[in-house]
Amino acid sequence: MSYLTQKTIKSNVSFNGVALHSGLNVNICIKPASPNFGIVFKRIDHKINNLIYPNFMHVTNTSLNTTIENEFGIKVSTIEHLMGALFGLGIDNALIEIDNEEVPILDGSAKEFIEKIINTGVTVSDAPIKIIKINREIKYTDGDRFISIQPSTLSLEIDFELKYKNQIIGNQRNKVKVFEDDLTDVYNSRTFCLFEDIEIIKKNGLAKGGSLENAIVVKDDQILNEEGLRNNKEFVNHKILDCIGDLYTSGYRIIAGIKCSQGGHFLTNQLLRKVFQNKENFSILEIKEKNLPHTLINKNILRSIAS
Incomplete structure (x- = not known):
């Protein structure tokens, strides 16, 4: 199997769950797609103008989630955990059908997305991947x-x-090499909030589906979730997961060094907008070589897929 050619999932993968912010029940189905199709969302509750492309220029909201919107006002929100899973698994092409406006939160991490896609497997094409190489800081x-x-x-x-x-x-603080490290802790890390912020968030019409089943809640010096943390850097690891998902709105995998302090969806989106406003800042490369010193996909995940 070549890891430097485009990949999609082997067969349909479906998920059902509550949406974190709307509180509604949502179904999504990730379907295989041909090379150079990219990642595309399709709102099947709309009959026309229902395709939304997860591009950084289509991001219209970054308050507690990443929301994308097409020119007809059709939206999909809270895409970041799913996008992070697709990025990490090296999925270049997929059609994501969704029957409401928000991706289900599941357990608040990318864990279930990762596990189900790995169990389904991937299909590797002969089409070379493309990567974005950053040329200057x-x-x-x-x-x-x-x-x-x-x-x-x-x-x-x-x-x-x-x-x-x-x-x-x-x-x-944590530092990871996305294409080389074992990212299990990152993918398993859940979204979180402070107990004192919940009332304000809900007054703003958000987190209607939030619970201890899909978020870590911290009150003073106590974690309210009975099971506690999944790893000792779960808070910052979740932010890294969000960052990976938001970076995938660039359209391709990125070769770069990212440093961030106290950031989130807004900062990552603004950075991408700033990078791509000048063609001298980046290069888009098509990888035609048979191998590279390091694979562009997490090796531990590849071992799981192959087994």
Whole structure:
């Protein structure tokens, strides 16, 4: 099997669950697609104008989730965990049918997406992959928060830090090599919030489907979820998952070094907009070689798919 050619899933994969923000029950079905199709969402509850492309320029909301919208006002929200799963598994092409506006939150991480897609398997084509290579450093700042991207050789490194006054979350930092490290902890890490923020979030019409089944809730010096944390850096690891998913709105896998402090969906989207506004900032390369020093897909996941 060549890991440098485009991939799709072997057969349909379906998910059902509550949407985090709308609280509605949602069904999605991920279907195989041909080479160069890309990742495309299809709102099957609409009969026309129902295709939405997850491109950074189509992102219309970054408040507590990433929402994409087409020119006809048809939206799909909370795409980041699913996009992160597709990125990490090296899925280049897929049609995602969804019967409502928001991707189901499932357990608040990418764990279920990853497991089900791995069990289904992937189909490898002969079409070469394309990657985005960053040519020079670009930075976006928002007060004390910042995100930067800089050239790398054959890797995507994400160095992310959180700074919270809450003593449980506190200052957390982690650095991962997306194409080389075991990202199990990242994919398994759930979304989180502070207990004192829940009332405000719900007053804004969000988190109607939120519960301890799909989010970590922190109250003062206590985690309200009975099972506690899945890993000791679950908070920052979830932010890295979000970042990976949002980076995939670039359309291809990226070779770069990312540094981020106190960031989120907004900063990642603004960084992509800044990178792609100047063609000198990046190159899009078609990989035709039979091998590279490092694969562009997580090796541990590939071993799981092959077994």
